[in-house]
Amino acid sequence: MKDRIEIVASGFGGQGVVRLGQIVGEAGVKQGLRVAMLKSHGTEMRGGYVRSQVVLSKDAIDSPICESPDYFIALSSAAYERFKDTVPNDGIILYDPALVEKIDETLNCTQKAFPAKTLSMENFDKPLFANTLVLGVVAKIIDVLDKDMVLDSILKIIPKFHENNKKAFQIGYDYTF
Amino acid sequence: MKRFLETGNFAITEGAILVGCRFFAGYPITPATELAEAMSLRLPQEGGIYLQAEDECAAMHLCIGASLGGYKAMTATSGPGFILYADPYGWALGCECPVVVLNSGRVGPVSGITGAPGQGEFYLMRYPTHGGNFETICLAPNSAQECMAMTVEAFYLSERFRMPVSVLADQLITDGFEDISVPENDAEMKEMGFRVWPRKIHQGPDFYPVTDELDIPPVVLGQNTGALCSDWTPTEEGYDIEEVEAHHKHAYRLIYKVRNNRHIFNHLYEKVHMDDDPDLVVVSYGTPSRVVNTAVKKARSNGLKVGALRLINLWPFPDEHFSLNTKYLVVELNWDGELVREVQRAAPKDSDVHFLGTCGDLPTVPRLTETFEKILKGQPLQRIGWEVEAW
């Protein structure tokens, strides 16, 4: 594992961005890692973006800020535009093409389109499970995260719809790019 | 030990409960509201009392009342509310009443930006009230876990020193989530360095001794001790008096009980790469220190002889850390430069003291490392229009 792994998730208010970061952080705690998770809120909540910044490390975490995220989960065009340039060349941007319309082809990092909203509509008739689908992908692509711990954290932090969440998580986990 | 992914507010609440705080009074204000909410949920479960006050001034006075009744009490606010503590803070200093006060800093002056961290209250924590003739103790944690530890320590110091003790945090650590370990028994508390001092009851008839001694129990009313305490200059028995000599005696105690007993808390600091007399010492407190630590470690790996000094015990100001005649860079979450003034005073006369201020956002690692390089090369920090880079 690298000294520290930085994960940024960003989108609109009400999309569950903070909860998404919380679930990743909770999984880290369950795995015995040190975790820092900042949520940007307040003025940014109205009209701008909401952001979760998660740092995972085996050791005490100095800066809690994700200045060059290894993983950036973009859930809106505004969030994508705002943070895409912070992702280093070996970083990964995971975006939902239903929410991020225009992709910057000049970036050197890896960009993975994951149709979370569409998959949620196809499988559950509503967009509600998009984040859990994303977390399935996150559990797969972030090596340090243990699949079972991420699922446990989802079930702990989202008290409702356990069966659908389990199913959505697995669909995300099994998705091939 | 239980581990949680939780906020600094959670950590403060659990820390307070661990050391026997059973009274909290607050008034809603971002970003301290969530602490009040956590207290309103948790305290009754422990048989404790949560009161929502009519304003911040009342909030701290309610705490004073509870403390006078023998309870360990705490209040929390942010800058615009802290300013309303001026009145009760002075009362608690003068009457030697233990209360723990948390201030979660945001961007000011006035209401400013509610949801962004700031450090504009460095001097306000030193002078939270009018009139002078007192010392204050202020502790500044830089993580959620340390929020718990410093809350615990603030209660310990407030009982021993018989005075209000403040914890200065900011929105990033009180609202931010981190992995937090909560001790479950006395042994685990001891292992984490948590010190607890029980509330004792002053038996009177005297109100205070004209000495700097600690561990004098505070006045507790309703115990048939005939205790007196007031906002006026007290005699040693607690009567009000208008005599300069009486005031001088009381002031001596308020000043020197703290000054002469700093050894009890002056170990509260952190030094990173400070063993080899660095060419540049980066000074900070609170959340910015965490970015500073990242930047200093990075600079070291690039061969720059940089060290980091983080103050946890902010007041009384720990002059002893500034004996090295070297270059200093002070990093703060304000643009006017507050801590830097104190560093300039404490550092050797001809040392070179610089300032880097940001507000609302933490400084970035590249900006810090670039600044280190400039200072070490003797290049001036520039002032570009309104964007102040030099102090």
Next chain:
Amino acid sequence: MEYKSSDISSAYLRSRKIPSTACAGCGLGMNHKIVIQAIKELKLAVEDIIWGTSIGCAGRQTFGTWKGDGVAGTHGRIYAIARGLRVVLPPNKELILTVGDGDAFGIGLNHLIHAARSNADMTVIVNDNLGYQSTGGQYGWTTPQGSKTDSSPYGMFEHNLMSEGMDVLHILKGAGATFLARHVSMDGAWAVDTVKKAILNKGFSLVHMTFPCPTNFASKELGSRDPVKIFNWIKNHAAPMGQEKDDTIWVTGIYHDASNSRPEFSRLIHETVEKIRRTGTL
């Protein structure tokens, strides 16, 4: 009143503050004696009462007089201190606050209203000397309209909390106070009876009691520092409820008595906390 002041002095008051530092002819002592006499008639002991005071003449002169525990707050804050203290004190302890009109009805009114709202068990005696007299004699919120003071040299022309049908006691009633009364310091045994009722109410009680200030108020408004003049002036402008005349300023008697009708603040808090502690819910 059938009592010798020396008796109650030795039983309840500290010798240190006797004689007081009040101005010659000050009427505060009359109010103070009324409260002490009520305590005596209720057969309360020194340790049964915690005495709180404000700033200004009323607070300063009564602080440290009670033989038991005493606490003084800064301007207007004693009500908030008392409320915090009330909720952690044993319920059998009485909290008596002797405060001034500026403290209670000016700077402390917000805290006072919240003490009334929560029905915190305390008895507030507002000793009204018709303005801010310890700072030299400025008008306050119950200073009669037209009165000349140091800060109303042309006569007090503002609306205040006792003019044109307005009454600070109405505010406190609306806020939830369970016992409210008004007296002047010449009411003697009648006022003692009222203060006894106020203390017996397990809830928020307030007795507004006007007393003469010869030094500042009288010298400006009446042009004389003769204590007899201001004494008579207040007496002549006071009348029991139902016997008001055109020039009555202070209508005396019990305004509102809902004693023991509403849960007391600290009892409510403790019962609630205990239920949550035991069952985790309400």
